Amino acid sequence: MYTETPKEISEIRFGLMDPEQYREMSATKVITADTYDDDGFPIDMGLMDPRLGVIDPGLECRTCGKHSGSCNGHFGHIELAAPVIHVGFTKLIRRLLRGTCRNCSRLLLTEAEMAEFGDDLTRTRELDGDVSDVTKAAIRQARKADVCPHCGEIQYDIQHEKPTTYYEVQEVLSSDYPELIAKAMQPDPDDEEDEGMAPPQLAEATGLDLSRINQILSGGFRPREDQREALEDALDVDLTEEDLNKLMPSDIRDWFEDIPDDDVAALGIDSTSSRPEWMILTVLPVPPVTARPSITLDNGQRSEDDLTHKLVDIIRINQRFMENREAGAPQLIIEDLWELLQYHVTTFMDNEISGTPPARHRSGRPLKTLSQRLKGKDGRFRNSLSGKRVNFSARTVISPDPTLSLNEVGIPERVATEMTITMNVTDRNVEEARRYVANGPHRHPGANYVRRPDGRRLKVTEKNCEALAGQGEAEAAQVVDVGWEVNRHLVDGDIVIFNRQPSLHRMSIMAHEVVVMPYKTFRLNTVVCPPYNADFDGDEMNLHALQNEEARAEARVLMRVQEQILSPRFGENIIGAIQDHVSGTYLLTHENPRFNETQSLDLLRGTSVDGLPDPDGTDEDGDDYWNGRTIFSELIPDDLSLAFTSSAGDEVVIENGQLLEGTIDEGAVGAFGGQIVDTIMKDHGPTRARIFINEVSSLAMRSIMHFGFSLGIDDESIPGNASEQIEEVIANAYDRVEELITAYEAGEIESLPGRTVDETLELKISQTLGRARDSAGEIAEENFEEDNPAVIMAESGARGNLLNLTQMTACVGQQHVRGERINRGYEGRTLSHYEPGDLSADAHGFVRNSYREGLNPREFFFHAMGGREGLVDTAVRTSKSGYLQRRLINALSELETQYDGTVRDTNDKIVQFEFGEDGTSPVRVSSAVDHDIDIDGIADRVLDAEFDTDGELQSFMDRWQRPTNLSEHGEEPVEAPTDSQPARPVAAEVDDD
Amino acid sequence: MVDVSNHTLVPEHVVLSDEDAEAVLEEYGVKRTDLPKIKASDPALPAEAVPGDVLKIVRDSRTTETAVNYRLVIQ
Ligand SMILES: [Mg+2]
Ligand SMILES: [Zn+2]
């Protein structure tokens, strides 16, 4: 069972099925509509015939001999009393009827046209184009023919009445032809020159006998077709009416049977696998009982599947049809029954056809038939195949745990005992496996199931666990041994996959190492919040336990969090310090504070640093002290040298792992491109980067706890004189707005280029008020202490910005809807509090208060208007971009970069000749400050790592290159170097620019 | 009609000789129809190109100086 290698599918072909094949594969013919007899046994040749498969446990399949569960079921068949149309092919049937001859069934195209369409088809197939475009064009062309080019038969139009009725539209002699002729012979009363036509004249004009004319006029003789045309010509009258000639399914089947194979080939149909007449059913396959199991209700009654109900209907009608036909019933009754049979077969396949009443259950619920099982969100495709529920998965609320490594995930003990990992028992782990089993299913590192080499699965219980583990006197065959499988609990160090929806990028699914913990939430280090876009306001996440060594190895090597520190989106790190981590490192390094020995050791207690460096000095009491930057330097790799500008604006200088100058903040260690994290990741690899991030976050937490960090309402207060200044600034702005309005009303405002006067006024008011808010913010900022927590957060990049600060402390400012001051509400005014036409700042949504002072009711209302727009915007944006993302993913999902660097689709068609046109991965590229690719840096690093001494390097660089047979590209005769002519250096020369 | 081939944004399109085209196909191990396509009606097409030809398109690239592409001319 496990040794079987997976089979490779080379081809899947879709086509119609030969009715003979239905009969061949059928396990039994079904002739009775009954299911079970009075004793509850399935009736032979009934819908539940045991040859169709078994669903009751214990019974044996009469076809394959297997039991329920291992027998997949077998198809049966119903011989239909009369052919019926397959609803799935009504459009194709219509096209074929229109495109082929009603007499000889050939395609209504000349040989030349057919050949041309045939060529067109092959070309389209080769180019992967849409074949149906060509076949549709062929049918359109064929439909134009009035006369068959092969046998000369006149063709009629085909009318399709949905869903399954087809008519031929024929022109026949109108039933009131005598009246029509007589009327046309009368003189036209409106036309004085028209004297009408007497019968002798008509006889002469048409070449008919006068007596014949009289017979026609009396209705005693129906003119033949040529005579009718002569009459029509002579009298300029239309004597025909449309007659609909219904095509019965049997007629259509006969028609299609005569279509030659070559003709259907021109329509893109492969007649070896799909003959057109197979679209008209003569045999109906009966799905196996396993596809339509009956369920036994509590009261012992059986309840049948919808499909079975539908099949019962079909068989009943089928039988009635046969009985009536044998009894020689009138044609009308036969046709009615035929239509009924067609209805039941149609709804068996699709019960949601427009224009057809759906077949209903006794309760009035529409039946779920074949199409309904497949279609839509709850259908087989979207619900059971593309997305399905999986085993070995868990979901719960997440919460933070800063003591975990970013590679780890905390898992509740309950989850760890429920979810298992499959362990293949070998002679090296048999003892370990027995230890798990011995613990039973409830004691933590235990096991829930074992599987014997014969494939039998046993549940581990309190009772059998010791016996299975070989403790006590148990039969040897009953003890876990080599070749068994043990489903053991998750334990610390296991690798699992962790995911948060929406899974928009690859970092939404990463592999973590398990840490089993008490309580009921998944725990994760806060530094992995950015890649998952997670927070802890009730977010839930999913976890999947991997079930084989390959999957575990793959996850560990490729998917572990530390391997995902760099985002392919930016080419920079997406994992790093966030929020309080950033505030913490800022406090630690900004003013470079001093710490005594105890404090220093306490700061570093969460890291691997176990000794302090030499102290930076001694304080006035003679005690050693260490500076914050010195302590931070302990975390930096010794060989790191770096210089950049921090978010706070000062120059950061790191030399040989020592932070000499500058503030460590968001720009240095933050997620989304923190310079130090990014550089360590690229230069020292993921493991060093993981250690660095872990230690930075741990140091930062210690640091922020050392200093204490909180934000209260008083932190947003400013001194009274500052408030007065702000009041003044805003009052001045109000005055200027008033001046502008006065000027506008006096017609003194000159419009700016490309704008109307009204627009100019709005613009100037907005500018004035905007400037007022900005200067209010500046005044507020000047009055904040350096150590104000909001300022620290804004400056370090931890959270918030200057605008937030301004709005909290000085002035919230202008509210906007649709990018303009608020202009909606009543006619000519925003609220009933204002005069119509009031253009003032207050009347159009300027909020002069700060959030701390509080908004007045009118300001609050305007603020809500602006706020709502923001909410609606985000809601719309997420759904729009989600859809866009879905479309992109579906379009690109099967593209793959090949070993030769090309990007190809599943048909090996080339999409890009070199991945991304440069063949580089954004995360494998080292970026210098100016974002050019640092090729010199890479080359230097490789050479440095490769050679210990300059001498070795030099000898390598001067080494003669052997010719290789790896590529013929750029091959030129290579000669061994002579003394006078040194060989080319191996490293490519790189231009400096 | 306007000749777009001199426009700065239109990369260089060259018709490959049969031997060169075969060499490209061999290099990538593909059939002619596995190449990306360009319509014969494309304004950037060189005048002498006919359906079935392989074009070499040399684009400017931000990361590598130039990026070479090949396309099959179709109707
Ligand atoms: Mg949330
Ligand atoms: Zn069976």
Ligand SMILES: [Zn+2]
């Ligand atoms: Zn014909």
